[in-house]
Amino acid sequence: MKAVSCLPDARIDAFNVLFEITIGEYEEMISGVLESNVFQRKRVRSSKTVYSLLRNDLKKQCVIPPVVLALTSNADDFEESNLAGFQKFLSENQASLVILDGLQRTYTILDLLQELRDDNDEETLREVSSSKIRMEVYFGINRLGILYRMLTLNTGQTPMSLRQQIEILYLDYLETDLDGVELIRESEGRVASGLDQYNFKDIVEGFNAYLDRDELPIDKADILENINSLEKLSKENQSTELFEKYLEAFSAFVRRVHSQASTVVLSDDYLEGNSSPFGKSFMQVFKKPQAMSGFGAAVGKLIDFEIVSDFQQVIDAVGVLDLSAPEEFLEEINTSLDWLKNNTKKIGNAQRSYFSFFFRDLLNPEGDAYLDMLGSSKSALRKYQGQNM
Amino acid sequence: MSITLKFNGVDTSFRVSTDQPHRLELVASESPEVSVCLETPLILDRAFEGKAFDIHYLTNPNIRENDAAQVICAKTGLRIGWIIPALSLVSDLHDFATNQHFLKYAYIAMRDAFKAIPRGLFTLDVDVGSQDCLRITDLFHESTAFLVVSTEQLVGECEFDLIRAAPSLIASGYLPLGVENPDRYSFCSPICSDGKLKFELSAPAVLDHELVLSLLSSFASSHRDAVLQFFYLYQIIELLIERVFSYEQKQLAQEVLDAGDDSSKIKAALEKVSETVSEKKRIQLLVDRYSKIESELGGLRAACNNLLDQLGMESGSTLVKCLYPIRNFVFHRYRSFPPSSLPALGQVSVELVSVLPKMLGRFEAVEAKTGVGVHYHAPKQGSE
Numbered sequence A: 001m002k003a004v005s006c007l008p009d010a011r012i013d014a015f016n017v018l019f020e021i022t023i024g025e026y027e028e029m030i031s032g033v034l035e036s037n038v039f040q041r042k043r044v045r046s047s048k049t050v051y052s053l054l055r056n057d058l059k060k061q062c063v064i065p066p067v068v069l070a071l072t073s074n075a076d077d078f079e080e081s082n083l084a085g086f087q088k089f090l091s092e093n094q095a096s097l098v099i100l101d102g103l104q105r106t107y108t109i110l111d112l113l114q115e116l117r118d119d120n121d122e123e124t125l126r127e128v129s130s131s132k133i134r135m136e137v138y139f140g141i142n143r144l145g146i147l148y149r150m151l152t153l154n155t156g157q158t159p160m161s162l163r164q165q166i167e168i169l170y171l172d173y174l175e176t177d178l179d180g181v182e183l184i185r186e187s188e189g190r191v192a193s194g195l196d197q198y199n200f201k202d203i204v205e206g207f208n209a210y211l212d213r214d215e216l217p218i219d220k221a222d223i224l225e226n227i228n229s230l231e232k233l234s235k236e237n238q239s240t241e242l243f244e245k246y247l248e249a250f251s252a253f254v255r256r257v258h259s260q261a262s263t264v265v266l267s268d269d270y271l272e273g274n275s276s277p278f279g280k281s282f283m284q285v286f287k288k289p290q291a292m293s294g295f296g297a298a299v300g301k302l303i304d305f306e307i308v309s310d311f312q313q314v315i316d317a318v319g320v321l322d323l324s325a326p327e328e329f330l331e332e333i334n335t336s337l338d339w340l341k342n343n344t345k346k347i348g349n350a351q352r353s354y355f356s357f358f359f360r361d362l363l364n365p366e367g368d369a370y371l372d373m374l375g376s377s378k379s380a381l382r383k384y385q386g387q388n389m
Numbered sequence B: 001m002s003i004t005l006k007f008n009g010v011d012t013s014f015r016v017s018t019d020q021p022h023r024l025e026l027v028a029s030e031s032p033e034v035s036v037c038l039e040t041p042l043i044l045d046r047a048f049e050g051k052a053f054d055i056h057y058l059t060n061p062n063i064r065e066n067d068a069a070q071v072i073c074a075k076t077g078l079r080i081g082w083i084i085p086a087l088s089l090v091s092d093l094h095d096f097a098t099n100q101h102f103l104k105y106a107y108i109a110m111r112d113a114f115k116a117i118p119r120g121l122f123t124l125d126v127d128v129g130s131q132d133c134l135r136i137t138d139l140f141h142e143s144t145a146f147l148v149v150s151t152e153q154l155v156g157e158c159e160f161d162l163i164r165a166a167p168s169l170i171a172s173g174y175l176p177l178g179v180e181n182p183d184r185y186s187f188c189s190p191i192c193s194d195g196k197l198k199f200e201l202s203a204p205a206v207l208d209h210e211l212v213l214s215l216l217s218s219f220a221s222s223h224r225d226a227v228l229q230f231f232y233l234y235q236i237i238e239l240l241i242e243r244v245f246s247y248e249q250k251q252l253a254q255e256v257l258d259a260g261d262d263s264s265k266i267k268a269a270l271e272k273v274s275e276t277v278s279e280k281k282r283i284q285l286l287v288d289r290y291s292k293i294e295s296e297l298g299g300l301r302a303a304c305n306n307l308l309d310q311l312g313m314e315s316g317s318t319l320v321k322c323l324y325p326i327r328n329f330v331f332h333r334y335r336s337f338p339p340s341s342l343p344a345l346g347q348v349s350v351e352l353v354s355v356l357p358k359m360l361g362r363f364e365a366v367e368a369k370t371g372v373g374v375h376y377h378a379p380k381q382g383s384e
Helices: A023-036 A050-059 A083-092 A103-118 A122-130 A143-154 A162-169 A171-175 A200-212 A223-235 A242-261 A268-273 A282-286 A289-304 A311-318 A326-343 A347-363 A373-388 B086-090 B100-113 B162-171 B209-220 B226-259 B263-277 B279-290 B298-310 B319-332 B339-361
Strands: A002-009 A014-022 A067-071 A097-101 A132-139 A182-184 A197-199 B002-007 B010-017 B024-028 B035-039 B053-059 B069-073 B079-085 B133-135 B144-150 B196-199
Touching: A002 A083, A014 A023, A014 A083, A023 A097, A023 A103, A023 A122, A023 A132, A050 A103, A050 A122, A083 A132, A097 A103, A103 A122, A182 A200, A197 A200, A200 A242, A200 A289, A242 A282, A242 A289, A242 A311, A242 A326, A282 A326, A289 A347, A311 A347, A326 A347, A326 A373, A347 A373, B002 B024, B010 B035, B053 B100, B079 B086, B079 B100, B086 B100, B086 B144, B100 B144, B162 B196, B162 B209, B162 B339, B209 B226, B209 B339, B226 B263, B226 B279, B226 B319, B226 B339, B263 B279, B279 B319, B298 B319, B298 B339, B319 B339
Parallel strands: A067 A132, A182 A197, B035 B133, B069 B196
Antiparallel strands: A002 A014, A014 A132, A067 A097, B002 B010, B010 B024, B024 B035, B053 B144, B069 B079, B079 B144
């Protein structure tokens, strides 16, 4: 492996270093990354796609376009001309690599090498392993910038959804202590039952909603979606770790509510009339993806309208939130959500929209229901009905 | 049984595979390594594997995720299946997500929806090449609902025929899905709110069930045009009173023959002939004798009288006296129909849709003298 060129990317405040690397070295470097990264998009499986043609071409040592990776670990101050320094750093931090572009090509390479081993075709295996490919690696700690670059690279090709890309990018937060907040992967078989525990997937959905200013889930990626996301992303201040701030703000809200109403649950009388409520307690109401998405979209819109300046303002506001009638609020919000369940076409979307209205009213200092949970729950339903029914 | 889907732009045959224990997959018939999982958040129950079911494809423009319903034979009270909205199969937020009966039928719906889609049935254009998973709403319009019928339940008097059940289904908001894009349908029928849809089959004596379905489809696609919708529905009344006329004529012809030389009997029979030519008389016979439905018409009469009141006309206590004048006004004097009364006309159609299942279900040619039902044969072409 050899670093051959370095270009600073001022747009995302990172360095793009071009490496030449043999396929064999690439395999060794990347296999561990793929194994540990369950969020990487699954391969496109077909014997009739361009990738099967690529496999055959690789045997004939064709030159493929560069694969693009990023290092998510902290990078010291590098100098543009210190190529050896980049190379050394990469060697020591391979586990933190993320593939931005070229996942399917990577699978094709690995499949080919395995096929040659299985066929005991040592000669072709040697030739392929020693042939070179180009690899670009972004060095930098700005995640949002890397996310932006991922989108620009993926637009126009078979795209990953924005959510999938965010999941990949923030994967190592699963191992990090975020001011006491723990993110849990569903595949671990654990449940995010603690106050400061959240499903990683739900938080990603909520952050996605913030970036898109849209609480509705967008699973199917298309070119238009990616372009829209690019436009929104380009307006963000990419010097801050927005994902962490989003999480801090939502967690602050949940902690504040919990501190005031941790023992409050729906009464038996209420449950007689509504036996399957949305949430019997405050935690059950708010620690759901619908609430997280509504929160993200609401804050995003408030920032766009310049009613709120940033997440810190939200954090400060929820810090003084007072729940004067928690039992009444819990019943009111469950009644509203029950109405949505019985009267809307798509329940999940309706719930997300409801929470978006709820948090917009709750966090809008210029509104009538500012920091008024009960008032916001009522006005949210009225607004939803006014807009949709 | 296979389904053809686009895979990276190429039409590819897929079959449903139940090999994986916890999920259904579509597997390419000629390339088994190519598969797409059928995604659902529901924990489906495979308890009905091996049992016999029919699946029918319906559409409902007002359908909601929470609108799954058991399908009950009105005649026997037996549950024969479920209507399951496609939206219900891609969500676990509705009331049925943990209902064990629903989950068993939901499995059958997911399994069989892709098994044998009728030629030309409206589906969405989807390319599964770049997707690992497919949701049922990726292929079927979100207004689609699957009527899953357990054929084991169809015993004795309990039978099911989609075309004959169409009036009942449309009274509950559902129409058989055909080749047309469901977006063209817009009609307001209340969706059953108690989770149960009771159906009646149109009686055999109605004969032309396909025509009834065609008229109902035209009604449904009339884009809330109150006049057109009323027109199409009234054609069903016309169809029934045509049957009434045909049978009455046959009976009277027999009476004339039986009269022999008795001129008074002949005269009486001939007078009845001229009566049955009258549309009003035939409607009365339909209501009183053929469908015996007068007691069920309260809502329809009220809607008709409301409209008559708006039109400045006299209200009526029977269907003849309240529906027939509206028919005449719309068909012969529409130039004078006030636009402000169109909603009232729409309400008449809503009520008419709700009574049609019973009107068609009970329709029976009955001998006037004996009150005994008569098996009615379809007239040969040109014989009437």
